Amino acid sequence: MPLSDAAVAVRPRSPWEAVDLGVRLAQRHAGLLLASWALLTVPLLAVFSLLLWRYPSVALLLFWWLKPAFERLPLHILSRALFGATPTLGQALRAWPGLLRGELLASLTWRRFSLSRSFTLPLLQLENLRGQARRQRLDALGRRSGVARWLTLLGIHIELLLWTGLLVLIYLLLPTDFASESSWLALLLRPPEEWLWLEHLSNACYALVLVVWEPIYVACGFSLYLNRRSELEAWDLELAFRRLLERLGQASLVLLLSLGLWLPHGAVLAQETEQTAMPVSLAGSATCLLPSEDNPGPQAPRLTHQPLDSQQARREIQALLAAPPFHRVEERIDWGWSAADEPDAPPLIRTPAWLQGATAVIEVLLWALLVAGLALLAWRYRDWLRLFAVRGQTAREADAAPPAQLFGLAVDPRSLPDDLPASVEQLWAVDPRAALALLYRGLLSHLLHQRRLPLRAAHTEGEVLVLLQGLDDPALDAFARRLLDAWQALAYGSRPPPAELGPELCDAWRQLGLNSRAQAGVAP
Amino acid sequence: MPPATPATSLLDTRLRVETPEGVDLLLSPASALTRARAFAVDLALRAALSLALLGVLGRLGELGIGLGLILLFLLNWWYMVLFEVLNQGRSPGKQLFGLRVVHEDGTPVGWGAALLRNLLRFVDMLPLGYCCGLLASLANPRFQRLGDLAAGTLVIHQPRAPAAVQLEPMTPLPAPFALSAAEQRAVLAYGERQRQLSPARREELAGLLAPLLGVTAEQAPLRLQQIAADLRGTP
Structure with missing residues (x-):
């Protein structure tokens, strides 16, 4: 029985999880287990009942006492099914008499009341251990058979519960007039012979309950036994190691061969790699190489000496991506135009070439007519358009009053001195910062009011320069650039401007003829 | 979240739930027993x-x-609901035996599900002492009774932290071949389960890998433990 054929997942489990697995095991083979148990026990109970018709309790006791003998049948089925060799119903029933040979007397006498019965049965039946060997094995296995005892205790309760439940169910389903108390009393008051059938009915119910419960009980005991062995013998590790051996068995052979081939050149190879390794890695870190012969791109076949090379891996990835859940085919029904679904029907009559030329001419003519019509409309309403569409915007922009303050600097012309260069020169010696600020304010005011530059409070110095370029005045641009550089260095970097800058700027100011006040000839 | 699916194609109690992050959660439902x-x-x-x-x-x-009588009513009908919702799906009995109620997708049980599954105890009790629930649970592959089926809940084993293992100090040796995650776990488990295995079995298991490791069967257990020490890394 190779472990790899086991139909259950082998992993370390707690004993109670093993019990859960036993329930699953019984579920998997429920049909066979229940049918075989029923075919074995129900006729036997029928025979007992007929033979001991006057003593139904004795029949039940006998039936109950024989349970360990019956339990060998489900265990036989389960042990076969574990390795995939599930017997048929007939095979299982025919095998049962043979299963009774091993220590049946012991099972039915002094071991009948052993609470760990389900756990020890596999030792006897599957391992064929007797006497001293069995005791030693039990010592090794049985240190944690407490759960098996619990299982039997639970089983007693479940049997009683299901049995009573079944009887109550039958009682509840009786018609009311038949089930009235008086008729029951009348029945029970009659001589016992006349309600023997009732006891036999109850016996039958017990047999029915056992049909459901016993296979589960045996399966749970078997699962506990398997779990204990798997724990002691590390079956899961054996499986894992065997798989590893299988996986690497082939590969290691190849590896050994290749090692043998490489060894003579090993030293040379090491030297070569030492010499070449550095430049390659440097080049790799500096730039991303284009795919070439030395450095094939991601599409080129790689890992060709492995069992799974890159191309096969890519194929498998594509196949995986094409299968659900990555690739999903959805069918949707939507309303649509019926004409769109039909393919274009081939034209019945082939149009002559001259006609096609004519249609092209007509198309051009129609488009020209449309454009001409639009142009005519625009001409017809030209005054209206100028008044309301074009004029409206420009007028609004032009009429908007320029702001009186920009970035905290008062740029209103009235706030500036009349002779700005003179004031700046005066201030320069005392307070270069105030002098530069005054110049800057003057420039901004000039730009706002004389040049009508749409400056906003959100503009930065750089943006002011960019806007200035739009005026196409290189001299002003150069002046502004000097001024703003000095201003930025002072305002943000606290770097004082060179001493000669102030007079130079004032000279430039005068040369440019800048002024914020409206003067004749400068105002637009 | 997608519904739980069996974890393996082999017979097992475990269910696998894949979270949107692509993490597999393993739930092991507990049977009626x-x-x-x-x-x-x-x-x-x-x-x-x-x-x-x-x-x-x-x-x-x-x-x-x-x-x-009022308190008895509350005790009988709200005992389970309150414990399950407020104590991470565990009534005192469940807590004692490491069980927990969760939704079928592994999320913590909420008021709706807890109320439903506990109100339906009334059905599971029929005709006497939970006969219905017992049979339903024994027949269901996820061990759900009728109330669980209606509320979409599972009773699962709470994963327990594995007990600390005393490990002998060992000179780590790298494995001579690449190991997959499952294989690494197996080698680590071999290192940790030394005490549970008999010496003969230890040698037999390691002997399986002896040809791969390039050592004799007698040296294999030690070598495998050294590889396990290497996989564990520095303590």
Whole structure:
């Protein structure tokens, strides 16, 4: 029985999880287990009942006492099914008499009341251990058979519960007039012979309950036994190691061969790699190489000496991506135009070439007519358009009053001195910062009011320069650039401007003829 | 979240739930037999509480009896619901035996599901002492009773932290071949389960890998333990 054929997942489990697995095991083979148990026990109970018709309790006791003998049948089925060799119903029933040979007397006498019965049965039946060997094995296995005892205790309760439940169910389903108390009393008051059938009915119910419960009980005991062995013998590790051996068995052979081939050149190879390794890695870190012969791109076949090379891996990835859940085919029904679904029907009559030329001419003519019509409309309403569409915007922009303050600097012309260069020169010696600020304010005011530059409070110095370029005045641009550089260095970097800058700027100011006040000839 | 699917194609109790992040959660549902113990503890607790309540309140005359009946009602119908919602799906009995109620997708049980699964105990109890629930649970591959089926809940084993293992100090040696995650786990488990295995079995298991490791079968157990020490890394 190779472990790899086991139909259950082998992993370390707690004993109670093993019990859960036993329930699953019984579920998997429920049909066979229940049918075989029923075919074995129900006729036997029928025979007992007929033979001991006057003593139904004795029949039940006998039936109950024989349970360990019956339990060998489900265990036989389960042990076969574990390795995939599930017997048929007939095979299982025919095998049962043979299963009774091993220590049946012991099972039915002094071991009948052993609470760990389900756990020890596999030792006897599957391992064929007797006497001293069995005791030693039990010592090794049985240190944690407490759960098996619990299982039997639970089983007693479940049997009683299901049995009573079944009887109550039958009682509840009786018609009311038949089930009235008086008729029951009348029945029970009659001589016992006349309600023997009732006891036999109850016996039958017990047999029915056992049909459901016993296979589960045996399966749970078997699962506990398997779990204990798997724990002691590390079956899961054996499986894992065997798989590893299988996986690497082939590969290691190849590896050994290749090692043998490489060894003579090993030293040379090491030297070569030492010499070449550095430049390659440097080049790799500096730039991303284009795919070439030395450095094939991601599409080129790689890992060709492995069992799974890159191309096969890519194929498998594509196949995986094409299968659900990555690739999903959805069918949707939507309303649509019926004409769109039909393919274009081939034209019945082939149009002559001259006609096609004519249609092209007509198309051009129609488009020209449309454009001409639009142009005519625009001409017809030209005054209206100028008044309301074009004029409206420009007028609004032009009429908007320029702001009186920009970035905290008062740029209103009235706030500036009349002779700005003179004031700046005066201030320069005392307070270069105030002098530069005054110049800057003057420039901004000039730009706002004389040049009508749409400056906003959100503009930065750089943006002011960019806007200035739009005026196409290189001299002003150069002046502004000097001024703003000095201003930025002072305002943000606290770097004082060179001493000669102030007079130079004032000279430039005068040369440019800048002024914020409206003067004749400068105002637009 | 997608519904739980069986973890392997082999027979196992475990279910696999894949979270949107692509993480697999493994849930192991507990069968009716496992849950019966927890229920017995809860039943005993409730019985003791009820008796104590009636004993104290019975002395107060009719008022006491009335109050006691109300409290009994609350105890019987809300005991499980309150514990399950407020104590991470664990009533005292379940907590004792490491069980927990969760939704089918592994999320913590909420008020709706807890109420439904516990109100439907009324159906599971029919005709006597949870016969219906027992049969339903024994027949269901996820061990759900009728209330669980209706509420979409599972009773699962709470994963326990594995006990710390005393490991012998060992010179780590790298594995001579690449190991997959499952294989690494197996080698690590071999290192950790030394005490549970008999010496003969230890040698037999390691002997399987002896040809791969390039050592004799006698040296294989030590080598495998050294590889396990290497996989564990520095303590």
